Amino acid sequence: MSDATLGEICVVAVADTFRGDGEIFASGMGTIPMLGARLARATFEPDLLVSDGEAFFVANNLPVGGTDKEVEGWVPFRSVFDTLWGGRRHVVMGASQIDSFGNQNIANIGAWEKPKAQLLGVRGAPGNTINHTTSYFIGNQTNRVFVEKVDTVSGIGYDRAAKLGEWVKAHHELRRVVTNLAVYDFNTPDHHMRVASLHPGVSIDDVVAATGFELVIPADIPTTRLPTDEELTVLREVLDPRSFRDRELPA
Amino acid sequence: MADKRITEDEAVATLSDGMTIGIGGWGSRRKPMSLVRALLRTDLKDLTIVSYGGPDVGLLCAAGKVRKLVYGFVSLDSIALEPHFRLARQAGSIPEVVEYDEGMLQWGLYAASLRLPFLPTRAGLGSDVVKNSPDLRTVTSPYADGEELLAVPALTLDAAFVHLNRADERGNAQFLGPDLYFDDLFLNAAAVGRRFLSAEKIVPTAELVSGGSFHTMKINRSMVDGVIEAPNGAHFTNCQPDYERDEAFQKDYAKAAGDPETWKAFVDTYLSGSEADYQKAVAAR
Numbered sequence: 287m288s289d290a291t292l293g294e295i296c297v298v299a300v301a302d303t304f305r306g307d308g309e310i311f312a313s314g315m316g317t318i319p320m321l322g323a324r325l326a327r328a329t330f331e332p333d334l335l336v337s338d339g340e341a342f343f344v345a346n347n348l349p350v351g352g353t354d355k356e357v358e359g360w361v362p363f364r365s366v367f368d369t370l371w372g373g374r375r376h377v378v379m380g381a382s383q384i385d386s387f388g389n390q391n392i393a394n395i396g397a398w399e400k401p402k403a404q405l406l407g408v409r410g411a412p413g414n415t416i417n418h419t420t421s422y423f424i425g426n427q428t429n430r431v432f433v434e435k436v437d438t439v440s441g442i443g444y445d446r447a448a449k450l451g452e453w454v455k456a457h458h459e460l461r462r463v464v465t466n467l468a469v470y471d472f473n474t475p476d477h478h479m480r481v482a483s484l485h486p487g488v489s490i491d492d493v494v495a496a497t498g499f500e501l502v503i504p505a506d507i508p509t510t511r512l513p514t515d516e517e518l519t520v521l522r523e524v525l526d527p528r529s530f531r532d533r534e535l536p537a
Numbered sequence: 538m539a540d541k542r543i544t545e546d547e548a549v550a551t552l553s554d555g556m557t558i559g560i561g562g563w564g565s566r567r568k569p570m571s572l573v574r575a576l577l578r579t580d581l582k583d584l585t586i587v588s589y590g591g592p593d594v595g596l597l598c599a600a601g602k603v604r605k606l607v608y609g610f611v612s613l614d615s616i617a618l619e620p621h622f623r624l625a626r627q628a629g630s631i632p633e634v635v636e637y638d639e640g641m642l643q644w645g646l647y648a649a650s651l652r653l654p655f656l657p658t659r660a661g662l663g664s665d666v667v668k669n670s671p672d673l674r675t676v677t678s679p680y681a682d683g684e685e686l687l688a689v690p691a692l693t694l695d696a697a698f699v700h701l702n703r704a705d706e707r708g709n710a711q712f713l714g715p716d717l718y719f720d721d722l723f724l725n726a727a728a729v730g731r732r733f734l735s736a737e738k739i740v741p742t743a744e745l746v747s748g749g750s751f752h753t754m755k756i757n758r759s760m761v762d763g764v765i766e767a768p769n770g771a772h773f774t775n776c777q778p779d780y781e782r783d784e785a786f787q788k789d790y791a792k793a794a795g796d797p798e799t800w801k802a803f804v805d806t807y808l809s810g811s812e813a814d815y816q817k818a819v820a821a822r
Contacts, residue, residue: 342715412660
């Protein structure tokens with residue numbers, strides 16, 4: 287369908303990051319990542335576990351902001367830490383900054399000792415990235431977000447993971463970065479970020495202008511796939527009837 | 538049988554300058570706010586605060602009481618960034634800052650509660666947590682893997698504050714909401730004599746098990762030295778199922794951070810009197 291909004295294209299691109307994950311906790315931070323996890327579970331990845339964002343796994347297709355939960359498990363924060371240290375999770379986090387190896391910053395902008403802007407702190411990003419698969423969703427890609435060097439490494443990238451021994455190398459995986467412009471992965475020999483697909487109507491020049499480091503640019507870059515009819519129906523009628531996705535990411 | 542009922546002011550009177558205080562709850566959820574407000578009424582200073590931070594951290598930073606802050610994050614949940622904490626960080630007014638991964642914070646509290654010097658983890662390795670807390674050390678696995686792990690030091694507390702839904706007068710307590718968070722670890726990590734638990738309601742012991750399943754009774758009286766009855770004591774954070782967060786109040790709190798005059802008016806209205814005055818001012822809104 288050609289009438290898919292940018293928000294919908296991004297939700298589907300996030301959902302695709304969970305493809306093949308099976309029976310693990312699919313965790314999304316923020317509206318679009320959360321919708322991506324729920325859409326993947328509602329369609330092509332039915333064994334995923336998704337949460338209500340509080341303390342429960344929900345078995346039903348809970349809409350954003352919905353409260354009519356069919357609870358299938360209790361996961362207070364302590365269980366979340368157990369699950370993620372045990373590796374049975376794939377999280378999609380945001381990033382205030384990210385570099386070419388996927389080092390991510392959500393902590394602060396400027397020097398950590400006296401930041402220009404204090405943000406969240408590192409939260410769970412160090413533990414997430416060293417223990418299980420991580421992807422990122424960034425709704426405002428600019429060259430101040432895609433930067434040469436992040437101010438505080440919260441989630442660790444491939445260069446840092448490589449220095450931490452065999453166990454970490456075997457378990458650290460940054461699968462994809464989805465932005466408002468394109469989808470990226472790290473499937474290159476030295477794990478530099480690569481353009482995986484461009485969203486419809488976005489040129490490689492747009493992407494390069496919005497990136498502060500050198501991207502790996504393949505000769506042929508596919509266009510990010512559009513949502514299927516089924517995906518759009520589930521998204522619009524079931525998971526997000528009030529269209530929070532388009533509020534977060536206006537076309 | 539000990540009746541451990543005291544007031545918030547009696548609890549904070551046991552503290553002294555420079556102590557390390559752990560505060561339970563999570564973000565803007567079930568925070569022991571009446572105990573935090575009591576702390577604001579004292580002259581105590583140079584405190585070390587350990588918290589999964591919310592407005593507890595913001596208020597103590599705004600009052601200039603924090604010498605050292607240990608946190609995994611500071612957030613108001615529905616307002617992602619805690620404005621008072623931000624101002625303090627951006628002004629460089631907190632002399633010592635320890636920013637951990639959320640799981641590291643749990644590990645430090647758990648180590649303290651087990652009286653271990655540290656617990657090993659991978660969380661934090663490779664990140665700037667290690668750079669920004671240069672006292673952190675690693676430990677090498679003594680087994681065949683020989684892996685190098687981060688040794689999270691015990692976060693031993695001089696005092697702990699937590700807020701639960703129900704308690705009896707001896708300190709057995711119950712959470713009725715979706716998550717205990719790490720309240721049991723805060724209590725267990727703290728020095729005997731200064732483990733303070735406030736509750737929405739103090740009830741006869743038998744009402745604990747009749748008011749919710751036994752799974753909710755994770756706090757027993759050996760973990761608690763003082764029990765404070767504090768109805769609406771978590772306000773303006775939530776205390777499910779007793780009440781939700783007071784979002785309108787939280788918005789006013791956050792907005793007031795931007796401007797010294799507005800903040801002074803906020804303090805005059807809400808934080809210049811007793812807990813009863815606070816609750817009266819909230820009710821009058």
